[in-house]
Amino acid sequence: MENRLNLKDGLIKQNMIFMSGMLIAPVIACATTLMKSLAVCFVFSFVSLVTILVCRFIPRTIVYTIRVTLYTIAAAVVYIPAALLANLIFGDAIIKAAGVYLPILITNSLILSKTETRFYLEPKGNMAKDIIGFIIGFDIACTITGALREFLASGKIAGAEIPIFFTIPALETTFGGFLFVGIGAGLFRAVYNYRKAHAADEEDEDSLAEYAEDVGEFLVGRHTHGDKEKIRIYKAAVKRAQSENDLLEMEFLSNRDVLAAFEAIVSEGQELTSESKAEDADDEGDETETTGKTGETEGGTENADIS
Amino acid sequence: MQIFLNIVSAALAAIFIQNIILERALGANVLLYASRKKEHVIGFAAAITYTTTVASPVIWIFDTLLGKNEYYGFIMPLLYVFTIALIYIGTLVVIWRFFPSFFKTLRKYVHLSVFNCSVIGALFLCSQQGNDIFAYIGYGFGTGIGFLVAAYLLYAASERLNSKLVPAAFRGYPIMIVYVGILSLALYAFTGYSTSAV
Secondary structure (H helix, E strand, O other): OHHHHHHHHHHHHOOOOOOOOOOOHHHHHOOOOHHHHHHHHHHHHHHHHHHHHHHOOOOOOOOHHHHHHHHHHHHHHHHHHHHHHHHHHHOHHHHHHHHHHOHHHHHOHHHHHHHHHOHHHOOHHHHHHHHHHHHHHHHHHHHHHHHHHHHHHHOEEOOEEOOOOOOOHHHHOHHHHHHHHHHHHHHHHHHHHHHHHHOOOHHHHHHHHHHHHHHHHHHOOOOOOOHHHHHHHHHHHHHHHHHHOOOOOHHHOOHHHHHHHHHHHHHHHHHHHHHHHHHHHHHHHHHHHHHOOHHHHHHHHHHHHHO | OHHHHHHHHHHHHHHHHOOOOOOOOOOHHHHHHHOOOHHHHHHHHHHHHHHHHHHHHHHHHHHHHHOOOOOHHHHHHHHHHHHHHHHHHHHHHHHHHHOHHHHHHHHOOHHHHHOOHHHHHHHHHHHHHOOOHHHHHHHHHHHHHHHHHHHHHHHHHHHHHOOOOOOHHHOOHHHHHHHHHHHHHHHHHHHOOOOOOO
């Protein structure tokens, strides 16, 4: 159940091509044939998976400015074996045809944004499953796009001719790619919205509950909150961080921003609670003074603070 | 004069004929984010223009010295990323030291505008298209201006593209991509197009 939900998020709900548009340049301009799209998928999967797993070990104490630079350099290093392997598997002609669209994969949003806002907030096991979900989601969408564009543009798939009554050669071009991905994204969202409206949202809530619980434990492990409370605080923290940073998309938020907002909300909540407790204590103090047990109350408070 | 003409012609080619967004789709996801606000359009375009212009002579040196090496294509991204990283950190340190208030504003999205497909893609295109250092600089500068043109065109239409007249499923990202596709089609008027089927 947990595995399925983790995968579902990256596969469908936040699909990198059709839902969030996090990495569309190689799909629009390069995925014009099945083989080229498979080469893009291979390099993307290799570079993203290895880089994100390796960069998890970069200390969080390093400032974000330097950290994001290290992520990109690590991706550029990982690209070397990825490109050599791709050359062996797909051949020189395909790699040359893919051109600049393979090396630019080192600056994809999965490595530069999602690591900070999502992956590195999760426990390692969940993170690995989550990354795989996003990568498979991209790979499926990119492969389907490449195969369909090749078929519709030239009546072939992987070079093999398939009878078709008409062809749309413009789908090979960049503007054809924009139109194909744009219309594909609209249709994908329409189907997703339809299914969401007609299906019970329990699974999504479960997924969010698990995610918020993990994030909650990681960020404020010392605080104890119920699952629903953690979801509420997490959502509020994201909203607050978005408004404070003047951003619309969560993916552009840094971990530090969400963490700061999260901590602020939790501490505000604690202040409110402690104020009400203090008021209660004052009331109790008044009562104890009248009963002559003030010393016991003060001592108890002192011990609690020290512990 | 010849140098000036080299720079201008490379810049014009990068803006109108090989526009980084409309012809190459490089940095399309950054474009979607940048086009939401006028200040983002200007900020992103300025950061991209600055980085590509400053980095282009450095990568010309790499290309000239190492270009004939058999494995240069595999280490190019690493060298280019190092170049971008040095410019990024150096510039941020200078701004942080001398303009602290500007640094706070910049901090929000500067990494997005420097480490993205359009900057590194532009440097690869410089390498493919440029013959000499001046063509590299002109192409690097033109790339940033090309991004500004595409982002402003999208920004100008973004209100209508996000209106309720657009079906809910297409509102936002999908219709913006379709719109950029139509702009891209218009750009082909400058260059014409041919496909393998024609």
